[in-house]
Amino acid sequence: MKRIFVLAVLCIGAALTAHAKLKIVATLPDLGSLAREVGGDKVDVTVLAKPTEDSHFVDARPSFVVQLRDADVLIDGGAELEIGWLPPLLQNARNPKIEVGKPGRVQASQGVRLMNVPTNATRAAGDVHALGNPHFVVDPIIAKTVALHIAQTFSAIDAPNAAAYDANYKKFEAAINAKLQEWGTAMLPFKGQNVVAYHDSWVYFAHRFGLNIDTFLEPKPGIPPSPSHLAEVIEKMKAQKIKAIIVEPFHDRKIAEKVATSTGAKVVDFAQYPGGLPNTDSYVKLIDRLVANLTAALK
Numbered sequence: 001m002k003r004i005f006v007l008a009v010l011c012i013g014a015a016l017t018a019h020a021k022l023k024i025v026a027t028l029p030d031l032g033s034l035a036r037e038v039g040g041d042k043v044d045v046t047v048l049a050k051p052t053e054d055s056h057f058v059d060a061r062p063s064f065v066v067q068l069r070d071a072d073v074l075i076d077g078g079a080e081l082e083i084g085w086l087p088p089l090l091q092n093a094r095n096p097k098i099e100v101g102k103p104g105r106v107q108a109s110q111g112v113r114l115m116n117v118p119t120n121a122t123r124a125a126g127d128v129h130a131l132g133n134p135h136f137v138v139d140p141i142i143a144k145t146v147a148l149h150i151a152q153t154f155s156a157i158d159a160p161n162a163a164a165y166d167a168n169y170k171k172f173e174a175a176i177n178a179k180l181q182e183w184g185t186a187m188l189p190f191k192g193q194n195v196v197a198y199h200d201s202w203v204y205f206a207h208r209f210g211l212n213i214d215t216f217l218e219p220k221p222g223i224p225p226s227p228s229h230l231a232e233v234i235e236k237m238k239a240q241k242i243k244a245i246i247v248e249p250f251h252d253r254k255i256a257e258k259v260a261t262s263t264g265a266k267v268v269d270f271a272q273y274p275g276g277l278p279n280t281d282s283y284v285k286l287i288d289r290l291v292a293n294l295t296a297a298l299k
Contacts, residue, residue, distance in 0.1 A: 029273035051275035068093035078107025
């Protein structure tokens with residue numbers, strides 16, 4: 001009987017420990033990856049968007065409302081990337097803990113200087129974000145800033161585990177610092193080279209590694225490529241001897257392949273999110289793969 005009682009107490013203790021984990025909801029897989037790096041075994045992380053999904057147009061499911069309703073912390077981009085699908089979910093979830101300005105809300109863009117802020121954002125310009133380009137986490141230095149913000153939020157909400165969150169952040173920071181030199185060395189021979197992208201997702205990556213990515217298969221953000229625009233892109237690529245076209249999992253790869261065939265360039269598989277390419281289940285592994293894929297095409 002005594003043994004049964006002890007086992008029961010241990011089971012209850014284990015259940016309480018599991019229940020004590022912070023419930024984190026991240027809108028995007030990169031934010032979820034950083035939350036796992038920082039939170040470790042002290043958090044349960046749910047990610048809403050799939051790593052191969054266009055984050056502008058996420059298929060919002062009823063289960064998302066339940067997850068948001070139960071969340072202790074919500075991490076979103078904060079630069080209108082999810083504006084088409086997140087607000088209705090939050091309205092239905094009615095969770096005051098994760099409203100903007102509350103301790104349980106992390107908006108990743110806080111403290112980040114956004115690039116490509118339009119002077120006059122209109123529908124005629126395509127899918128342009130009024131606050132600036134929201135695809136900033138692909139810059140590893142910005143990723144450190146976001147991870148620090150997450151660590152500070154977790155520590156404020158869950159003070160008993162603050163030391164663990166701080167230690168996890170410092171470990172991630174050290175990993176990024178060590179890799180930055182490696183990534184920079186690999187990209188250095190291609191500094192200043194022009195690269196074509198399907199969509200304008202890579203301005204921060206280009207800025208960090210010294211590339212020029214200002215030609216796109218889309219005539220305007222979110223507008224499908226037209227034959228006339230692609231003809232202009234092909235002409236420009238030939239004139240500038242551009243060797244690489246960046247394509248993400250949800251893009252029409254056949255269009256990129258046709259342009260590549262016409263110009264002698266290579267199609268480079270890229271993804272903004274961990275898990276979007278094979279063997280990229282962490283942020284560091286993702287940047288490793290991006291650098292490897294691009295340098296192979298540019299050689």
